[in-house]
Amino acid sequence: MLSQIEDMLKELETYRLEDYINLFLETPLHDLLLLADLITRKLCGKYVTFTVNLAVNYTNICTLRCPICAFSRSRDDSDAYLLSPESVAKIVEEAYRSYGILEVHLNGGLNPDLGPEYFEKMFRLIKQRAPKVKIKGLTCCEIAYYSRLWKMSIRETVCRLRDAGLDMLSGGCLEMYNEDVRKVITPGKISGEDWFNVARICYENQVPVNATMLFGHIEKPHHVVEHLLKVRDFQEKTGNIVAFIPLKFSPTNTQLHRSGIVKNECSTEYALRVIALSRIVLRDSVRIVSAYWVSLGKNVAQIAICSGANDLVGTMINEKVFMNTGKRETTTAEELAALIREAGKQPALRDSFGCIVRAM
Ligand code: SF4
Numbered sequence: 001m002l003s004q005i006e007d008m009l010k011e012l013e014t015y016r017l018e019d020y021i022n023l024f025l026e027t028p029l030h031d032l033l034l035l036a037d038l039i040t041r042k043l044c045g046k047y048v049t050f051t052v053n054l055a056v057n058y059t060n061i062c063t064l065r066c067p068i069c070a071f072s073r074s075r076d077d078s079d080a081y082l083l084s085p086e087s088v089a090k091i092v093e094e095a096y097r098s099y100g101i102l103e104v105h106l107n108g109g110l111n112p113d114l115g116p117e118y119f120e121k122m123f124r125l126i127k128q129r130a131p132k133v134k135i136k137g138l139t140c141c142e143i144a145y146y147s148r149l150w151k152m153s154i155r156e157t158v159c160r161l162r163d164a165g166l167d168m169l170s171g172g173c174l175e176m177y178n179e180d181v182r183k184v185i186t187p188g189k190i191s192g193e194d195w196f197n198v199a200r201i202c203y204e205n206q207v208p209v210n211a212t213m214l215f216g217h218i219e220k221p222h223h224v225v226e227h228l229l230k231v232r233d234f235q236e237k238t239g240n241i242v243a244f245i246p247l248k249f250s251p252t253n254t255q256l257h258r259s260g261i262v263k264n265e266c267s268t269e270y271a272l273r274v275i276a277l278s279r280i281v282l283r284d285s286v287r288i289v290s291a292y293w294v295s296l297g298k299n300v301a302q303i304a305i306c307s308g309a310n311d312l313v314g315t316m317i318n319e320k321v322f323m324n325t326g327k328r329e330t331t332t333a334e335e336l337a338a339l340i341r342e343a344g345k346q347p348a349l350r351d352s353f354g355c356i357v358r359a360m
Contacts (some may be wrong), residue, residue, distance in 0.1 A: 008035065017229065023280065024224070033307035036279040039280060040279055045310075047347070047350075048343070049354070054101045055317065056104055056105070057108065058088050059082040062110050063110045063188075064110055065255075082111065092130050096132070101130075102349075104134075105316065107137070108142070134352040136169070137169070139169060143157055155201050168353070174211055175189070175212070176213065178219070179191060185217055196230065199234065200238065209240055209242070210243045213246045215270075215271070215274045216266030217251070224277065232285050242353055243313075249265070254325065271296060275309050279307075280308065290312065291304035293339075315332060315333055317330070337360040347360040348360060
């Protein structure tokens, strides 16, 4: 099997958008997942990785209120909040002491009350109290918003946050590249092209990024393929994407669901096809393709790591974005390692930049 994959990889080099759509639509499920798994094994090493990380949602106030979002609130909502830099640093320090976290994933919204000093103070305090913890936070959308709010160029914004301690961008807000889709699911967000422009400026200033893809709403297969080809093209030029994270849309408590545009979650078959196709299109241009267990559920994530994904993101202690859509599972490093072993794969702990810390 592994020897036949050489021929298939050569054939894939000739594929264009239409070929991938056909592959996605017409290949029997088992064959598509097997192909993705063989490519992963051939090109991406033996480990399935994750990190030990903490999610901190420092504010839920956001001016955009996207139709996909169950997390954000308006400023005057009774449950709107903003954590102080001191309290964020305290939460990170406690998680560092209790769980030995390697990373904090900072998640917020477009909060008009935040100046650069807020983030600088937060990052500096985190680095003082938990110096080994990497700070992953802000999306390209947030960088573009705050650069406008703070009247700085994107480059100045990125460099200022980097110099205060921001290690990498989280990869959110890419959603689906296609503008027609974006107009429905995230009408106020920067365009897909602008996302890549901010990501390019991050690359030029030594700030790595992740890239996401939100699927399972109104998109069609050609939107998925278009998105993947854009990510691959960017990666071939920069190599700056650490992980590609396909996120299954969870409609509960979102405007898309309330308005009836999206009635249900997509099927497991569709989710697995999307993740397999992600690997088949990206191959090893982005070595890490993640199965985000929070959005997929642990059982589907376990199948996904045998179907093109080679990463489970992280323990995501304290995650709240998907929790607001009713996803309430939690996990531990030991459980993720066991899930990987049960799937017949070798678990390994990684850092934020994809480097193996230790096999488990
Ligand atoms: S998805 Fe992000 S930008 Fe959109 S409303 Fe939610 S927090 Fe704000």
